[in-house]
Amino acid sequence: MFALHVYCYISGFNVCLTSEALQRFCVTAEMFGLLFFVLVAHTAYGDVSYSFPEEIKRGSVIGNIAKDLGLDVKRMLTGKARFDTEGNRKRYCDINLNTGELTVAERIDREEICEKKSSCVINQELVLENPLGLHRVIFNIEDINDNSPQFKQSVIKFEIQESALKGSRYLLDEAHDADISMNAVQSYMLRENEHFLLSVLTRTNGRTYGELILNKELDREQQKEVTLILTAVDGGTPPRSGTVAIHVIVLDANDNAPVFSQAVYKVIEL
Template identity: 80%
Template structure:
């Protein structure tokens, strides 16, 4: 009984992990690596040993093994943002199982981010109300854009379309995220122009870069900057 128990325990022992780095969104059937070669397995015995990729729990089987070549291939679309969100590291754990004798090897796939998402603003329109008495140099913080990608593939800069009244200052938070501020360069005059429309563009650092835009609608509020005037002196 002791000998049988020892054999069963040894049969289920994992003989070490193998790791691969692979970009997300690759086509189904794309080759990740030759797992048979990397683990020193006999390719000719993969079929007889019923080699297969298993998953833990209800997780998807993102990769498969080609029994003829020993290559590990993409079985399902891998979306890094769907699996790991904003985590800096995204590792998918799968398991290679072989029989006769029973053997398992852990397969770790490090999913690399690609620039497959554009910056997005929460709203299609940003509304601001600014008094015509606002002085030159006044600043107004703008809503930041969000990008599902990470690192340099996320938002890196903002651009403001040329206009008569405002410039844009781009600042970085302690978290590394960027945001923009409108800087008033010319005093507003409600009596001349009641509304100002601006276009703000967020740009990521991918290659090629992706961008997203939002309109800014500025309503100029009245200030008591005019005295009553009669049409004639007498």
């Protein structure tokens, strides 16, 4: 009687089995295959994260990655530890292979990377060789107050009738700040003047803006133009500010009747 031979394909190898051992071996092979993939999966380890402010000086130490990952410093050297920068990803940090220290490699501008997002996170992979090891490293970039409030225009212009009533309101353009949270615009101030007051309001999204309130009626015959200075201030420490000029042109209204220079004119016939 001829023995029946069956070939099982396991992880790239053909294994020849007799019919008597087929069932028991295939169960064992399935367990071996599962174990193999579990071991491969474990070449990637848990995350480690660092938080540090943007614009930190190049070469500044932000942590010891060998210690934080529980690795021997020698492993960093023999494994040629490096950050994977394929796909045009920037190398934000360097590793001192002799000490395991993590240092800032280049200027990091939070606004350039994340714009106005509330959280700025950079994910990078630390690669080790012989044997292969991958570690995901997370950098949390914290905002600093490195931007001043700015207005879109250098001058805000209004044309207001001299007949405008006291209490009339005029919406102002809001200032924009590239920073976030308390480092963004928090308040406005109007230089003291004779005709206008400033009301500062808050939108539903938390952004502030201002409105001019006419506090004293305008009179074009006395003053044809009014110049105001509006200042936007952020909440940083120390605070930063930006200013804009407000140019009000007072428009004429028919608020004066013709007036003669004298009440009675006498004509003498010669």
